[in-house]
Amino acid sequence: MSEGDSVGDSVHGKPSVVYRFFTRLGQVGVRDLPVLAGQVHSVHAVRWVVTLGLSFVYMIRVYLLQGWYIVTYALGIYHLNLFIAFLSPKVDPSLMEDSDDGPSLPTKQNEEFRPFIRRLPEFKFWHSATKGILVAMVCTFFEAFNVPVFWPILVMYFIMLFCITMKRQIKHMIKYRYIPFTHGKRTYKGKEDAGKTFAS
Numbered sequence: 001m002s003e004g005d006s007v008g009d010s011v012h013g014k015p016s017v018v019y020r021f022f023t024r025l026g027q028v029g030v031r032d033l034p035v036l037a038g039q040v041h042s043v044h045a046v047r048w049v050v051t052l053g054l055s056f057v058y059m060i061r062v063y064l065l066q067g068w069y070i071v072t073y074a075l076g077i078y079h080l081n082l083f084i085a086f087l088s089p090k091v092d093p094s095l096m097e098d099s100d101d102g103p104s105l106p107t108k109q110n111e112e113f114r115p116f117i118r119r120l121p122e123f124k125f126w127h128s129a130t131k132g133i134l135v136a137m138v139c140t141f142f143e144a145f146n147v148p149v150f151w152p153i154l155v156m157y158f159i160m161l162f163c164i165t166m167k168r169q170i171k172h173m174i175k176y177r178y179i180p181f182t183h184g185k186r187t188y189k190g191k192e193d194a195g196k197t198f199a200s
Helices: 016-044 044-065 069-087 093-098 122-139 151-176
Strands: none
Touching: 044 069, 044 122, 069 122, 069 151, 093 151
8 A cells, every 4th residue: 555545644644634634524524513603502592593594495495396295294294293392291191290300390379389390402403494494405306205295185194283283282282281381480569669758
């Protein structure tokens, strides 16, 4: 084996420019990944606006191409599944009813407050939804995924599935008295003291 045959070596025995570039990119990427994840995690509105923008671009692409309806249907089912997991508690209250060990959601007014813990946290929901849109977008570049189908039937299937699933989820929320959109324990303010004193 000659001197320039090893991986990443150029003809002169030094690492090639391409090898050095990708090595450096990997080192910087791994080192800065936690910082980048922390920055992305803290900007909720921007993340969701970007995801909605991506979904809008995807819908425009599907509309203009007049195809890939099965991929779009699968994306809708995937997003519905993520949304249900986002609305569901981490521990199902119906399972907690039978066993007395461990914490449970408060069902009576005099029980102590326990925060709602989701089965799928918001960041993972966003991350999975965005990945799903990107995968569906990539699928639209391959003709193999363009299965001919009568799209109004898929729309009706999706609407029926959405209504049935959400009805079941809302009944579950009412039965076990949990609201997935609370941000903490209620605090009540008493009368404010004006702090004014009158001199006599």
